[in-house]
Amino acid sequence: MSAPLLRIAGLRKAFGAVVASDGIDLDLAEGEVHALIGPNGAGKTTLIGQLAGEIRPDSGRIVFRGRDITALPAHTRAARGLARSFQITSLLPGMSALDNVALAVQAHAGHSFRFWRPASDEAAIREPAREALARVGLAHRMDMSAAALAHGEQRQLEIAIALASQPRLLLLDEPTAGMGAEDGARMVALLESLRGAVTMLLVEHDMDTVFALAERISVLVNGKIIASGAPAAIRGDPNVRRAYLGEEDA
Amino acid sequence: MVRRGLLLGGLSLALALPPLAAAVGLDYVVGIAARILIFALAGVSLNLILGYGGMVSFGHAAFFGTGAYVVAILGHHASAGDALVTWPFTIGGSDLAVIAWPMAMLVCGVLALVIGAICLRTSGLYFIMITLAFAQMLYFFFVALEPYGGDDGLSLAHPSRAWPIDLSDDRQFYYLVLALLLVILYLMRRLIASRFGLVLRGIRENERRMQAMGFATYRYKLAAFVISGAVAGLAGALIANHTEFVSPSFLDWRRSGEILVVVILGGMGTLYGPVAGAIAYLMLEEVLARWTEHWMIILGPLLVLVVLYAKQGLWGAVEKLSARR
Ligand SMILES: Nc1ncnc2c1ncn2[C@@H]1O[C@H](COP(=O)(O)OP(=O)(O)O)[C@@H](O)[C@H]1O
Ligand SMILES: [Mg+2]
Numbered sequence: 001m002s003a004p005l006l007r008i009a010g011l012r013k014a015f016g017a018v019v020a021s022d023g024i025d026l027d028l029a030e031g032e033v034h035a036l037i038g039p040n041g042a043g044k045t046t047l048i049g050q051l052a053g054e055i056r057p058d059s060g061r062i063v064f065r066g067r068d069i070t071a072l073p074a075h076t077r078a079a080r081g082l083a084r085s086f087q088i089t090s091l092l093p094g095m096s097a098l099d100n101v102a103l104a105v106q107a108h109a110g111h112s113f114r115f116w117r118p119a120s121d122e123a124a125i126r127e128p129a130r131e132a133l134a135r136v137g138l139a140h141r142m143d144m145s146a147a148a149l150a151h152g153e154q155r156q157l158e159i160a161i162a163l164a165s166q167p168r169l170l171l172l173d174e175p176t177a178g179m180g181a182e183d184g185a186r187m188v189a190l191l192e193s194l195r196g197a198v199t200m201l202l203v204e205h206d207m208d209t210v211f212a213l214a215e216r217i218s219v220l221v222n223g224k225i226i227a228s229g230a231p232a233a234i235r236g237d238p239n240v241r242r243a244y245l246g247e248e249d250a
Numbered sequence: 251m252v253r254r255g256l257l258l259g260g261l262s263l264a265l266a267l268p269p270l271a272a273a274v275g276l277d278y279v280v281g282i283a284a285r286i287l288i289f290a291l292a293g294v295s296l297n298l299i300l301g302y303g304g305m306v307s308f309g310h311a312a313f314f315g316t317g318a319y320v321v322a323i324l325g326h327h328a329s330a331g332d333a334l335v336t337w338p339f340t341i342g343g344s345d346l347a348v349i350a351w352p353m354a355m356l357v358c359g360v361l362a363l364v365i366g367a368i369c370l371r372t373s374g375l376y377f378i379m380i381t382l383a384f385a386q387m388l389y390f391f392f393v394a395l396e397p398y399g400g401d402d403g404l405s406l407a408h409p410s411r412a413w414p415i416d417l418s419d420d421r422q423f424y425y426l427v428l429a430l431l432l433v434i435l436y437l438m439r440r441l442i443a444s445r446f447g448l449v450l451r452g453i454r455e456n457e458r459r460m461q462a463m464g465f466a467t468y469r470y471k472l473a474a475f476v477i478s479g480a481v482a483g484l485a486g487a488l489i490a491n492h493t494e495f496v497s498p499s500f501l502d503w504r505r506s507g508e509i510l511v512v513v514i515l516g517g518m519g520t521l522y523g524p525v526a527g528a529i530a531y532l533m534l535e536e537v538l539a540r541w542t543e544h545w546m547i548i549l550g551p552l553l554v555l556v557v558l559y560a561k562q563g564l565w566g567a568v569e570k571l572s573a574r575r
Contacts, residue, residue: 052462078464092455103452106445107464114445165464
């Protein structure tokens with residue numbers, strides 16, 4: 001087996017008495033879609049935050065593409081091919097949808113200490129940005145400010161921003177959160193279309209979505225991964241049923 | 251269009267002002283107008299970081315005042331014919347605009363690099379307080395600077411030499427200030443629309459998002475802070491030539507507050523807002539101060555109204571009007 005794209009080893013993070021990550025070990029193979037499930041407060045968002053570089057772990061290591069990135073700041077990790085979407089929509093509200101995505105492209109097109117040429121004239125930036133918007137179905141909303149978009153569209157814009165940087169690993173924190181059935185289905189189709197092209201770590205509450213997309217599933221409870229494996233195995237795991245799925249069935 | 255009309259009308263009026271003033275025998279107006287344009291330039295410099303970058307600096311007078319001091323101190327040594335520094339190499343004074351003014355920008359740019367490198371590690375209220383603290387430190391530095399007048403300030407023997415322009419002539423000085431303001435406005439327009447400008451606006455909108463996208467936001471903010479400081483230094487160099495006198499009061503926190511007011515009143519994050527703000531603020535001051543010395547009592551509530559009801563100030567209202575039709 002080749003080396004994993006991402007290796008998490010012994011990751012630990014406590015907020016006072018709350019241990020949000022309690023010795024997490026997890027490997028992600030290149031190209032896989034890996035779902036991370038678990039009850040509210042299990043520590044899923046905290047794990048994503050540590051992977052993205054916004055939260056410093058107390059101990060443990062994160063190795064991405066063969067390099068230890070544990071001490072690297074968020075922007076350096078992004079430059080190395082790690083992109084994320086936020087559970088709580090995080091956009092550039094006063095700027096157009098196109099500018100939102102164009103900046104994500106620009107972030108990966110060398111430094112931005114360029115003071116003269118209008119950014120809106122730069123086809124090398126604008127074209128990939130338009131493509132990313134079209135891909136998530138927002139081509140017709142290009143010039144609208146991010147703040148003026150509907151909730152579902154904002155979630156799609158989140159994905160367009162993450163995609164625009166052509167990441168190797170996509171960290172998706174509840175991409176369908178707060179979406180209606182229709183928008184949710186479109187999001188699932190979108191993520192499905194990315195399979196194979198980009199490795200995904202998907203935090204998701206909706207079990208139908210999880211079982212539709214994931215090749216492997218890890219279950220996080222109280223900061224610990226209690227089970228990790230193929231969807232069928234997770235579905236049948238008695239520990240998981242008791243700790244998590246059982247609650248849903250009840 | 252309202253916006254276009256105002257811009258063209260304003261520019262025409264600005265160009266025609268000196269002969270108009272002479273025709274009606276109000277020549278002193280030209281001096282007041284030059285002062286307004288200098289404050290507009292200071293506002294434009296602050297607007298880059300405040301309006302476009304979202305950095306609320308309460309210490310901008312530090313750069314404005316230091317720029318003024320650079321011109322005054324260089325001029326002082328030029329008149330005295332002695333050296334400013336003799337070790338490790340000799341630096342003499344200069345009363346040439348082509349040397350003193352870029353020097354003011356350079357000194358202020360370097361100063362902004364040092365102050366910004368420290369202040370930009372904080373944000374929000376801390377940033378406001380620490381920029382204010384640095385400005386106060388510089389204020390007391392110049393108070394203690396006895397060789398250059400300390401508390402009493404320092405007079406310029408004469409304005410900078412800018413052959414073929416005679417800066418002691420009010421009209422020529424006015425036109426030079428106007429030209430510089432227009433050049434800086436044009437450069438700002440390019441900068442705001444460039445890749446760098448887009449990044450700066452993105453940081454104002456959501457810095458955390460920009461970092462997650464891969465931007466080392468600190469560097470971009472620092473670069474904007476340095477540019478802003480250097481342009482404020484140029485405004486300072488001009489004000490020193492205007493008043494032919496500098497004193498620590500140029501770095502007073504109230505002066506920083508005035509530059510903030512110019513930007514907020516005129517419209518943060520709009521290209522021409524600081525110009526509109528400087529015109530409105532200084533004319534109000536001129537008119538109201540003649541009427542009552544407590545003119546702040548009127549200006550204060552006015553500002554509150556602007557902040558509450560016109561987030562993008564006077565120029566923002568103009569742009570809204572233009573967009574509507
Ligand atoms: N910044 C923080 N400060 C204190 N406690 C936090 C912080 N972030 C998260 N927590 C706590 O850590 C636990 C895990 O939170 P989170 O990672 O958001 O869970 P999830 O995303 O799985 O719902 C929760 O108990 C939460 O209250
Ligand atoms: Mg969460």
